[in-house]
Amino acid sequence: MTPQERAELKALNDKGVNEHVLRQNRNTPERLQSALRRIGTDAFGTCVRCSSQIPLGRLRRVPEALVCVSCGEKPRGG
Numbered sequence: 001m002t003p004q005e006r007a008e009l010k011a012l013n014d015k016g017v018n019e020h021v022l023r024q025n026r027n028t029p030e031r032l033q034s035a036l037r038r039i040g041t042d043a044f045g046t047c048v049r050c051s052s053q054i055p056l057g058r059l060r061r062v063p064e065a066l067v068c069v070s071c072g073e074k075p076r077g078g
């Protein structure tokens with residue numbers, strides 16, 4: 001991860017961002033709320049299945065992503 005990406009992840013991880021997103025999404029899906037609760041914790045940006053770092057590009061597009069790209073492509077229950 002480059003220093004710039006690290007800074008961006010830190011910004012994403014900011015509680016202010018969390019609240020900003022919540023304000024923008026009054027009907028926030030439960031899935032996204034769950035992800036937002038992870039923001040500010042070490043769990044944010046970490047795959048819940050394999051504990052590897054989720055690429056920042058994926059977090060930008062899918063902030064509520066809980067798993068990395070490779071785990072996301074695998075069928076559930078596997």
Ligand SMILES: [Zn+2]
Binds near residue numbers: 052067071
């Ligand atoms: Zn994974």
